[in-house]
Amino acid sequence: MLKEYRIALRNSGLINPESIDEFIAADGYQALRKALKSEPLGIYEEIYDSGLRGRGGAGFPTGAKEKAAAVICSDCEKYVICNADEGEPGTFKDRIIMETDPHSLIEGLVIAAYSIGAHKGFVYIRGEYELSIQRVQNAIEQAYGRGFLGKNILGSGFDFDLEVRRGAGSYLCGEELTLIESVEGKRGYPRIKPPYPAEKGLWGSPTLINNVETLANFPAIILNGAKWYRSLGTENSPGTKIFTISGDVNKPGFYEFPMGITLRELIYDVAGGIRNGKPFGAALIGGAAGTFASEQHLDVPMGYDKLREVGLTLGSGAVIVMDGTRNLNQTMLSILKFFKHESCGKCIPCRVGTTQLHNTLKDSLAQQSFNNNQVYPELIRQAELIARTSLCPLGQSPILPLKSLWEHILVKQTANK
Structure with missing residues (x-):
């Protein structure tokens, strides 16, 4: 370790x-x-x-x-x-x-x-x-x-x-x-x-x-x-960072390391790997207002700028790990439900938009003909509009997990079917 x-x-x-x-x-x-x-x-x-x-x-x-x-x-x-x-x-x-x-x-x-x-x-x-x-x-x-x-x-x-x-x-x-x-x-x-x-x-x-x-x-x-x-960390992200690792790992907990440690090192060397020997599926970095990382991101240094270069955010340093058997659409539904619940309602784009995002995905998942290629581009279009017109960061957050899940993981899963 x-x-x-x-x-x-x-x-x-x-x-x-x-x-x-x-x-x-x-x-x-x-x-x-x-x-x-x-x-x-x-x-x-x-x-x-x-x-x-x-x-x-x-x-x-x-x-x-x-x-x-x-x-x-x-x-x-x-x-x-x-x-x-x-x-x-x-x-x-x-x-x-x-x-x-x-x-x-x-x-x-x-x-x-x-x-x-x-x-x-x-x-x-x-x-x-x-x-x-x-x-x-x-x-x-x-x-x-x-x-x-x-x-x-x-x-x-x-x-x-x-x-x-x-x-x-x-x-x-x-x-x-x-x-x-x-x-x-x-x-x-x-x-x-x-x-x-x-x-x-x-x-x-x-x-x-x-x-x-x-x-x-x-x-x-x-x-x-x-x-x-x-002298610690990386040039643009000096010092250390506390990472809170949870989800499908053998040793969840809190760990402090110099910036620049990789996601692979955090999951496999620090947190003991995926539970029950299952394959890696995804990691949500930064919590609900964070971004989904795929297997191709396991060796990217954990720092503000390096992650941003590949479409990820460090956020609070939360790392929620999901094995390859997890239904990521259901995970996304839970995230959208969270934003819907936490919207204060002051501005219309966020109040109406977060509800619309949740309901759209929920209704789509209930249909036998559910198709990622049809649903996610529309969700992303709506989320981008909400982000441009909301008063505070909550309305600007759903686009982050939505777009990263689609571009980093679901597009490839759909193409391989």
């Missing part, structure tokens, strides 16, 4: 997640001490130079978001938010961090806040994550008690307060502007971009939003430097 290289999960399973003393003994909060002795400019430039990209799914350069929030104004109110909503099917990386090493998240969040001049922050956690909520809240209270949160942190003159906000079960609140609406106490409806959060976010103020895994990388980058971080 390949050996993991852990950064975001560096303390997972090694320390008591409810003990701040064990975290400190594992060099916890040393990065914060170093950051508070530096100028904020140097902090966000270090993150920018590291090449760290958002680990929530979009892969946007983290340092660019940080810099935008830092320079927009010098004396205005600013906020930082940790997006711990994690509603993507097959994804549980953030839950693992919060349950096994919550102080790493808090340390990264305080460093991010210091770098942009924010004095208030929120950790927005998926409501179903009871243990995560409990452990993050406990860690926050411990951090206040030791002077890592609150007034004049570690004698630096920097003040920062942090609190947990509990999500209400909406998949859509994983999208940053919809999340902001929820934190403000409103219904989770999407906002129109622009303006972006760094310009006008929480309560109209500049806001930096990062994912749990993203923030958990901050301390290591500050301690070891951007050059060290860039």
